[in-house]
Amino acid sequence: xxTTPESTTDLPASPPRSRYSMGSVPNMVRSLxxxxxxxxxxxxxxxxxxxxxxPVVDVHGPAVSVAEDSGWPISEAVDLPKEWKTTSARYVRxxxxxxxxxxxxxxxxxxxxxxxxxxxATRAWVEAQINxxxxxxxxxxxxxxxxxxxxxxxxxxxxxxxxxxxxxxTTLLTGTATFEEMAFxxxxxxxVTR
Numbered sequence: 337x338x339t340t341p342e343s344t345t346d347l348p349a350s351p352p353r354s355r356y357s358m359g360s361v362p363n364m365v366r367s368l369x370x371x372x373x374x375x376x377x378x379x380x381x382x383x384x385x386x387x388x389x390x391p392v393v394d395v396h397g398p399a400v401s402v403a404e405d406s407g408w409p410i411s412e413a414v415d416l417p418k419e420w421k422t423t424s425a426r427y428v429r430x431x432x433x434x435x436x437x438x439x440x441x442x443x444x445x446x447x448x449x450x451x452x453x454x455x456x457a458t459r460a461w462v463e464a465q466i467n468x469x470x471x472x473x474x475x476x477x478x479x480x481x482x483x484x485x486x487x488x489x490x491x492x493x494x495x496x497x498x499x500x501x502x503x504x505x506t507t508l509l510t511g512t513a514t515f516e517e518m519a520f521x522x523x524x525x526x527x528v529t530r
Contacts, residue, residue, distance in 0.1 A: 392421055393422045393424055394422070394425065395412050395422045395425040396412060396528070397425075398425040398426070399425065399437070400530055402427045402437055402528075403527075403528040403530060404530060405427075406437075408437070408455060408505055409505065409528070411451055411453065411525040411527055411528065412439055412451075412525070412528050413439070413441060413525055413526075414524055414525075416441070416524050420442065420443060420444065421442040422439070422440070422441055423440040423448070424439065424440035426438050430454065430461060430464065431458070431460050431463075431464040431465075432458045432460050434454045434455070434456070434457065434461050436452055436454045437453045438452050441521065443513050443517045445514075447511065447512045447514065447517055448511040449509055449511040449512075449513035449517060449518055449521050450509070450510055450511050451508070451509055451521075451525065453505050453506065453508070454505065455504070455505055455506075456502060456503065456504070457498060461506075462498060462506065465508050466485045466487070466492070466494040466508070467487050467490070467492055469487035469493075469494055470485065470487070470488075471483060471484070472485065472486045475495070475515060475519065477518070478522040478523045480497050480522070482496060482509075482522070483495070483497075483498070484515060492510060492511065492512065493511065493512070493513065493514065493515055493518065494510040495509040495510075495515070496509075507525075
């Protein structure tokens with residue numbers, strides 16, 4: 337039995353190749369334009385958040401608890417205009433193991449200011465809170481002479497009222513707020529009333 341190869345004339349003819357499948361430069365450019373237009377449409381149709389803000393946080397409740405538990409005369413901002421928002425309140429262990437009262441606020445400008453307080457503050461604690469910013473002078477606010485610190489590479493301003501007598505609280509204001517906003521904020525700081 338002999339086998340002979342089948343003739344190639346019996347095979348169906350393949351359809352001609354499309355010009356679009358040949359990968360020409362104009363076809364590639366047209367494809368990129370269509371893809372770019374679709375991406376732009378999706379980009380402009382996607383809603384974006386203009387302001388990051390979480391829920392308003394109760395500062396007074398935690399402040400009263402911390403004042404009662406620690407016996408410290410910690411401060412909170414009282415009677416700030418309603419445009420100011422409270423953003424955080426906590427009592428945590430910080431640098432050098434020092435318990436630290438923190439209360440954060442957002443100014444109407446969107447800038448942030450926090451009050452940080454601890455008893456018998458160490459130099460390392462202050463340095464950590466101000467992110468090793470450089471001293472730029474002093475200013476008066478709320479009857480206190482505050483030492484001003486400014487960190488240029490990352491926007492952070494700080495005002496420090498460092499007390500050195502044993503058992504006294506050091507108060508530090510820090511954040512992206514301007515010194516003017518911090519001075520205004522300092523005018524509203526009062527010891528927590530139980």
